[in-house]
Amino acid sequence: MSRAEQIALYWDFENIHASLCTLRYGPHWYRDKMNRHSRQPALVDINSIMEFINSVGEVNINKAYGNWSFFFGYSFDLQNHAVDLVQMFPRGSHGKNGADIRMAIDAIEDITLNPHISTVVVIGGDSDYVALAQKVRQRGKRIIGIGVRETTNQYWMKSCNQFKYYSSLLVKSSSISSLEKEGYETGDLEDAKKLLIKALGRIAAETGETKIVKAAIKPMLIRLDPAFDESNYGFSTFKSFLESCQDVISIHNGEHDHHISLKSPEDLARLETNARKLHPYELILQKQHVHLPDPTLLTTGIRETFALFVEHGEISGYPLFREKLDERLKAKGIEATAKDLNNIQQVLFRTFCFKLNYERQTLSIQPDVASADMLWVRAVSYLVKRITDNLEEPPDYEAMSELLFGDTENAGHLRDIHDNELWKRNSRE
Template identity: 40%
Template sequence: MNNDDITANRGVAIYWDFENLHAGVVDAKYGEGAYAKQENRYKPQEPLVDVQALVELAASFGPVAINRAYGNWQYFGRYRDSLLQSAVELIQLFPPGASAKNGADIKLCLDATEDIGRFWHIGTVVIIGGDSDFMPVSQKIKAAGRMLVGIGNRRSTNKHWAKSCHEFRYYDTLVESAPTEPQRQLAAKELASAPVDPAAEMLRRAIRLLGESRGEAWVHKANVWPMVKRLDPTFDLKEHGYGSFGEMLKAMDALVEVKKGDADHLLRLR
């Protein structure tokens, strides 16, 4: 059974060990051990994690059914807008002792195990975090016939955990190819003030993400429109002057190359 068989027409569950990811990004920016220092850890945190890039990656595997992030949210309020925009459910965990560990990895593993037992429609599980503590749950997820995708910081991710996934993506590499938040804001301003076609930009994002998730430039036409709707559920063809998705593709000939496949047309960005 390959990954396409596992995920066909099934949903995605995302589980974030949010502080683990954020700590790795802080250390990468300010030096090893920067986050662990008390004067840095127990204060409002700078929003460094690209939440949208991670949700978009997860959406390339299917419709997101569960999107849950675990952490002590009293210090992460500056992530409010990006978390809300990406429809992330926040699970508050207060550290029970002096060690300040909030037990996110334990709660995350328990929830993921319970969810794959309850929800047959979950085909892909995405775990964001680099701890070796996730190795036992990886065995449960794979034994249940679900695809497991891990995401973590390159320097702080346990190599055995990474190897235990069907696929593992390093956050560092992922955000190198994704637009930064300032770039997104600039693009939004350009769309508002210049004759840039927002439909073309949405199509470009959908094809790029599908291609990256499968490691090839050509993607099936049938997968592109569902990907567009996962990226933006409010996207309406009629609002952009198109009667159908096929009509939009014809108008985007300068952007998208089309060829016949065995069972479906294939698309790639020019």
């Protein structure tokens, strides 16, 4: 019998709590000192997180860092799981408590003094933990990250051996039945199918077998994408995920386990060929799981979204939102595919412009979005930032405008948006 993983667990508690506040109340709520320096609502499902941790192995060290003056609403669940609460008093005018630095120092010290520790788990979404991940892996230990999908830094996620989105843990523990209904982002199943094709191709190349044992597939998926989990796409089991992908794979009965094969061996080559045809800026977005609608639809879709909420105030969930948006576009003689509607919704969702009423299960627009122009700037700013943060050379605004809008007319607007973002970032620093 193999020895269970020996785990050291570290919570950047304010980070994950603030991320969930952003999802529920909007991006500015937690930044407000009046809100931040008061008793905090209990949003983090500690039991669901610990259920996953305990399934990985035995917890030897369990430390949570935060200003516990405001988080005492979590005290029962934290004590129930024997969490060591490390008090972090705010420092400086921005109230940053330095938890990331303290956690990193403690983690390295703990795994040095306790060589039996085999796995480090960090709960938080900051890029500050990339260096910690590198040091942990240099010492031959595994590192698992847990963070809120919508706010987690992509480089921190990729630096882990495995990364779990908080929402996927809720699905696994049956705390929620639907990601979208509860206000979490649902992964694009087409992305998962592409990853599955790559994984099967990689295993086939290594083994020479075209029919792959099911048990070998998920570890390869996680090697290719540390954040892969079928729960990200709304599936509670890996089996149900595979069954949904039968347009690209075939499932065969085996002696001890199912065997999986590509329906067409040419799928992988075709996927790689199509990827090479994408614009470099679109490739940057797709690596972050951001998908664009048809460029002629982006501006119209954003403006019609604002008009839709002005007309209705609240809408009963995301499916009805897509249906109503489709109706408005058709009334203007514009045909949008289901994929286009999903992509418009995804871009807007990433800007935290939607407000979900959890009691009535209705959607509205955040109060700070006062016009269609504001919503457009908010969405486009997000896309510009996602592209420019991953460039080593100066941005080509005309190429960016062509990608986003199908013409070069908005190149000047994109330059202004980027310059404004840089100014805001520098002023904060």
